[in-house]
Amino acid sequence: MRMPRLRPSTLSGRYARTAYLFLLPAILFFAFMFYLPIGNVVATSLRTGPQADQWAGFGNYAQALADPAVAHSFLVTLTFAVAEVIGSIVLGLALALALDQPLRGRVVFRVLLLVPYLTSVAIVGLLWRNILDPELGILNRVLMAAGLPGQQWLNTAPLLTIAAVTLWQSVGYTMVLFLAGLQGIPETYYEAAKIDGADAWRRFWRITLPLLAPTTLFVSVMAVISGLQAFGQAYIITNGGPGDATDLLVFHIFNVAFRTRDFGYSSAQSVLLLIVIVAFTVIQLRAGRRGEVTY
Amino acid sequence: MSPHPSRPARLSRRDMFRLAGAAAAVPVLSACAGAPTTQSSAAPGTFTVYWNAGHDYQAYRKVIAEFEQANKVKVNLQKYQWPDLRTRLLADFASGTVPDLVEEPGGWVQEFAISGNARSLQDFVDRDGEAMGFPSDWQPITVERNSYQGKVYGVQLHLTCNTLLYNKAMLRDAGLEVPTTWEEFLDAARALTKDGVYGAALNQDYTYVHPWLAQAGVTPYNRETGAIMEPRADAIAAMQFQADLIHKHKAAPVPVSSTVYSGPQKLFSAKRAAMIFTGPWDLDPITKTAPDLELGIAAPLKNKVHATQAAGVSMFVPATASRPELSWDFIKRITALEVEQAATKETGMLMPRVSWTRLPEVQQHEQIKAFADALPIAEDSTQEVRLTGQLGRWEEQLKLMYQQVIIQNEPAAEALEAFAKAAEGFLK
Numbered sequence: 001m002r003m004p005r006l007r008p009s010t011l012s013g014r015y016a017r018t019a020y021l022f023l024l025p026a027i028l029f030f031a032f033m034f035y036l037p038i039g040n041v042v043a044t045s046l047r048t049g050p051q052a053d054q055w056a057g058f059g060n061y062a063q064a065l066a067d068p069a070v071a072h073s074f075l076v077t078l079t080f081a082v083a084e085v086i087g088s089i090v091l092g093l094a095l096a097l098a099l100d101q102p103l104r105g106r107v108v109f110r111v112l113l114l115v116p117y118l119t120s121v122a123i124v125g126l127l128w129r130n131i132l133d134p135e136l137g138i139l140n141r142v143l144m145a146a147g148l149p150g151q152q153w154l155n156t157a158p159l160l161t162i163a164a165v166t167l168w169q170s171v172g173y174t175m176v177l178f179l180a181g182l183q184g185i186p187e188t189y190y191e192a193a194k195i196d197g198a199d200a201w202r203r204f205w206r207i208t209l210p211l212l213a214p215t216t217l218f219v220s221v222m223a224v225i226s227g228l229q230a231f232g233q234a235y236i237i238t239n240g241g242p243g244d245a246t247d248l249l250v251f252h253i254f255n256v257a258f259r260t261r262d263f264g265y266s267s268a269q270s271v272l273l274l275i276v277i278v279a280f281t282v283i284q285l286r287a288g289r290r291g292e293v294t295y
Numbered sequence: 296m297s298p299h300p301s302r303p304a305r306l307s308r309r310d311m312f313r314l315a316g317a318a319a320a321v322p323v324l325s326a327c328a329g330a331p332t333t334q335s336s337a338a339p340g341t342f343t344v345y346w347n348a349g350h351d352y353q354a355y356r357k358v359i360a361e362f363e364q365a366n367k368v369k370v371n372l373q374k375y376q377w378p379d380l381r382t383r384l385l386a387d388f389a390s391g392t393v394p395d396l397v398e399e400p401g402g403w404v405q406e407f408a409i410s411g412n413a414r415s416l417q418d419f420v421d422r423d424g425e426a427m428g429f430p431s432d433w434q435p436i437t438v439e440r441n442s443y444q445g446k447v448y449g450v451q452l453h454l455t456c457n458t459l460l461y462n463k464a465m466l467r468d469a470g471l472e473v474p475t476t477w478e479e480f481l482d483a484a485r486a487l488t489k490d491g492v493y494g495a496a497l498n499q500d501y502t503y504v505h506p507w508l509a510q511a512g513v514t515p516y517n518r519e520t521g522a523i524m525e526p527r528a529d530a531i532a533a534m535q536f537q538a539d540l541i542h543k544h545k546a547a548p549v550p551v552s553s554t555v556y557s558g559p560q561k562l563f564s565a566k567r568a569a570m571i572f573t574g575p576w577d578l579d580p581i582t583k584t585a586p587d588l589e590l591g592i593a594a595p596l597k598n599k600v601h602a603t604q605a606a607g608v609s610m611f612v613p614a615t616a617s618r619p620e621l622s623w624d625f626i627k628r629i630t631a632l633e634v635e636q637a638a639t640k641e642t643g644m645l646m647p648r649v650s651w652t653r654l655p656e657v658q659q660h661e662q663i664k665a666f667a668d669a670l671p672i673a674e675d676s677t678q679e680v681r682l683t684g685q686l687g688r689w690e691e692q693l694k695l696m697y698q699q700v701i702i703q704n705e706p707a708a709e710a711l712e713a714f715a716k717a718a719e720g721f722l723k
Contacts, residue, residue, distance in 0.1 A: 050410045050684075051388075135548050136561055154551045155702055241499070241552025242702035243695055258382045260687035261410075263389070 045267035052263040060268030070269060072244060073252040074276075076159060080248060081227025083163040084170075088223040089216060091167060092174025097208075099175065100182045110179070114172035121169065125236030128165045129154075154238065158245045162233040170226070174219050181215035182208070217288035224280050228273065249273055341371050342621055343394040345384065347608065348374040349576065350398065350453075352644075354637035358628050366621055378554065388412050393613035396622045404441045404449030404611045405681045414612040417446040419623040427627055428648070437647040440675050441609050443682075449611035450626050454647035455574040456673035457506045457604050458666060459596060460581075463589035465492070465569040473593045477510070477536060480570070480596055484546035487569040496559035496568035497537055499550035501690070501697035505604035505676040506572060507533040512599040516679045516689075516722070523715040523722070529599065534700045534707035542704045552698055564588065574606060575666050578643040592665035595672065605673035607647065639663060645670070680722075688721045 009017075048056035064070050095113060099106050116124060131139050132154050140150035153161040185208065193203050209216075234240050234251040241247075253273070257266035342362075351374055359370045375383060377400045387393045397403075407413035420429060429450065430438040437451035459480075461473060469487055474480035484494030497503065508515060508524075511533035516523055524530040541547045547568070550558060560577040562568035564585040571577075581590060595603035610629075612622040628634070635646035640656055645666050651657060652667050680689045696714035699705040 129553060133551055133558075135551075135567065136558070136565070152549065155549050158552070236554070238552050239554045241694070241698045243552075243699040243705075245703075246552075255691060258378075258385055259691060261385060 041267045041270055044263055045271050046264070048262070048264040050261045052267075056264055060265045061272065063265065064269050064272055069244070069247075070249075070252065073247045073249045076245070076247055077228055077230070077249040080159060080163050080166075080230060081224050083160065084166060084227035084230075085220050085223040087163065087167040088170060088174045088219055091171050092219060093178050093212070093216075095171065095175040096178030096182055100179060110172075110176070113175055116169045117171075117173040119169065121232035122236055124165065124169045125232055128168075129237045132161065155242055158238050158242060162237050162246055165237065166227075166230065166233055170223075174223075177215055177219055178212065181212045185211045213288065217284065220288075221281055221284050224284065225277055228277050228280070340368050342366070342368040342396075342618070342625070343371045343373065344625070345380055345394050345397045346372050346374050347380070347398055347400070348376055350608070352638050352641050354634055354641050355629060357637070358631075358634055362625055362628055366624065368621065376554075388613070391615065393615050395616050395618055396610055396612055396625055398452065398608055398610050399449070400608055401440070401606055402677055402681050402686055404609050405443050405678075406684060406686055407611065407613075408443035408446075408448040409682075409684045412614050413448045414614045414616060414619055415446045415448055416450070416612065416623065416626075419619075420447045423623070423627065427630070428632075428650070429630075432632075432648045432650050434647050434649060434670065436605055436673070436675055437607070437609075440605075440678060440681075441611075449609040450630055451607060451609045451647040452630065453607040453644050454605065454670065455576065455607045455645045456666060456669045457503065457572055457574050457595070457606065458669045459570060459593040460563065460573055460577070461570045461591045461593060462563070462566065463591040465566075466591070473591065474570075475594065475597055477596055477598045481536075481540065481544065481546070484540060484570060485544050488544075488546045491567065493548055493562065493568045494546040495540065495570045496562045497541065497547050497550055497701060498556050498559050498572070499552050499698070499702065500556040501694040502604075502606075503556070503572060504534075504537075504693070504697050505674075506595060506602070507537060509602035509604060509674050509676060510596055510598040510600055514679075515676050516683075516718070518679045518682065521719075521722070523718050524711055527711065527715075530711055531707045533598075534697075534711060538700050538704055538707060541701065550702055552702060575643050575645050575663070578662060590662065592662050594665070595669055602672050602674050603669055605670070605675050607645070683722055685721050689718060692717045 044052050045060055046056055046058070048054050048060065099110055099113075103109070131137050132151070134140055134150060134152045134154070143150055189207050189211075190203055193207060198206065229250055230248050231250040231254065234246045234248040235254070238246040240251050240255070249269070250273070253266045253269045256262050256269065351372070359372065362368075363370055373383075373394070380397075380399075381403070384394075384397060404413060408415075424430065430447070433451060434454055437454050438447070441447060441449035441451060459474070465487055466473065466483070469483075471483050471486060472479070474483045480495070487494035505515075508530060511529040512526065513530045513533060514522065514525060517525070541549055548562070557577070557580070559568060559571040560573060560580055561584075563571045563577075564581050566585070566588065578590075581588065595601065610626055612619050612626075616622055630648075632648055632650055635648055635651050636654055636656060638644055639646060639651070639654075643660075643663055645663070652670070657663050657667050677686060677689070680686050692714050696710045699710045700707045
């Protein structure tokens with residue numbers, strides 16, 4: 001009996017198999033370390049009780065969508081994220097433009113600005129909490145020594161204060177991204193524009209900014225994601241207070257899980273937050289595509 | 296300008312989307328997926344204890360060494376701040392790998408007894424209770440708060456209370472007597488507020504509200520009637536009194552919301568606040584950081600009632616702990632009277648045994664005696680809430696209400712009304 005002849009594998013098929021083989025460790029790592037827990041969270045979001053062992057269907061989702069505390073936390077988080085996006089782009093770009101000039105010691109400045117980004121949010125939080133404490137912090141001592149009134153920012157503008165601290169920490173990274181973008185713009189564009197009589201402001205608006213669009217898009221996407229996921233700032237600096245003024249959504253979710261011990265409800269809120277983050281990211285990417293410029 | 300082939304390379308939208316999506320999904324979702332399991336407690340020869348970072352006393356180290364020698368095990372004493380300990384413990388309960396013994400800040404024993412995560416110790420108490428003096432030698436309040444449905448689930452380690460600490464020199468220089476009532480306290484605080492020094496300092500931590508409510512005669516929750524924060528008018532008065540002290544009379548600084556409750560102690564130690572309300576846990580930092588401070592400890596204030604808040608930590612054994620006999624042996628050793636005596640001598644901490652109050656170290660020590668004298672009027676304010684299994688939600692709402700009034704100066708009546716409405720929702 002003749003055996004059926006096996007189809008000879010194509011070159012592209014062999015390449016694909018090899019590629020998947022190389023990818024296998026990463027796929028397994030992501031599957032077990034990330035996607036399995038995500039699946040677990042989705043499953044938990046459909047249950048209720050202290051042990052998350054009673055079926056709840058979509059009850060947790062309905063509850064979250066009607067919960068004023070969740071709506072408040074979302075609003076707080078959105079405000080925080082918007083502040084982060086605007087601050088990251090404006091400040092990061094400004095610093096990148098400044099440090100893209102032939103200044104003496106600019107490498108030192110770049111490193112100094114990047115150091116906070118390399119520091120953990122816990123350390124940054126503790127540092128600024130101690131600096132900003134109205135009674136025991138060093139900032140008010142300095143202000144008073146200079147004859148200026150003391151600040152109470154952690155009480156009067158807590159959300160903006162933790163947003164500013166976050167910006168202080170992350171702006172170095174944003175600056176590096178913009179700096180890389182700036183250095184990728186060919187000098188010939190600027191030379192041509194100068195010959196055409198364009199002043200510095202016009203060159204910035206017509207060359208620099210449009211050609212930095214991909215970087216700006218990346219920065220804004222990452223800033224929105226990190227802003228919506230912010231946790232350590234509220235946990236370390238303000239504990240979500242005063243009242244619920246800095247009750248960022250992930251901090252709120254954490255408290256629902258680990259203080260009120262409702263893992264099902266907190267999981268449902270996590271899934272909803274994921275949907276919101278993906279939605280924001282898609283909207284940003286689509287909007288970014290429309291703004292693309294090529295020369 | 297014309298298209299340029301050497302445009303700077305960049306991430307494609309697809310790459311960016313993948314990156315963003317992965318970054319978005321992973322931390323948020325995995326935060327709720329439970330902590331990675333550890334096998335520390337299950338390791339043979341290792342006895343794992345979750346302990347508060349501030350309670351690693353030499354007196355306890357000695358007991359641990361004896362325990363290790365007697366049982367041929369190595370104690371893995373894992374130290375945490377309370378919120379971190381809770382996070383770890385709940386993750387452990389979810390994963391099924393639990394420690395052998397847990398120290399808790401007060402309130403968790405009944406919560407975990409209700410949820411089935413704590414082991415009843417009644418069989419051990421029936422067997423060894425008489426020999427170790429339990430419960431006969433324990434203050435009754437400490438047995439009640441560690442029992443559920445007639446069974447003992449935890450054993451009290453410390454019994455503390457909150458009272459008035461004052462700077463003797465400041466009061467003496469101002470010609471003031473030690474206040475005993477709210478009115479006297481307000482007058483003293485106002486008189487002492489000058490030259491960068493506050494008459495008093497209140498805590499940002501909501502748990503410090505309980506002595507005020509107790510002194511106002513307020514019952515936080517009555518399970519039989521369902522009444523919340525009644526008499527309401529007295530609860531409002533208690534909250535408004537504290538807010539006015541800060542915002543109207545400017546006799547105390549506005550507290551700052553954070554995870555620590557040492558703010559008033561630091562101001563007091565720095566001689567920038569003349570009076571604070573706290574417990575024996577602050578004695579050690581005060582005496583260490585301000586050895587020249589003339590520390591006075593007075594009885595809790597009196598308003599409608601002469602009362603204060605009972606506090607203190609307990610120990611319990613997780614329901615699925617594999618060596619409960621060893622855990623019980625640890626509890627017995629660490630609650631022995633001579634250990635209590637050594638710990639008090641070392642740190643000034645208050646203890647739950649009745650016989651402890653009669654020790655010469657307690658009777659002859661001015662500061663410890665002041666706290667010990669306040670114990671009989673110390674109340675357990677959250678017992679009724681704990682037994683509903685809703686303490687976590689209650690505390691979240693209480694923190695919100697407290698900070699709205701004390702820090703944000705919102706009207707106490709409105710904040711309390713909102714608190715009661717929220718509490719009714721989850722307590723019914």
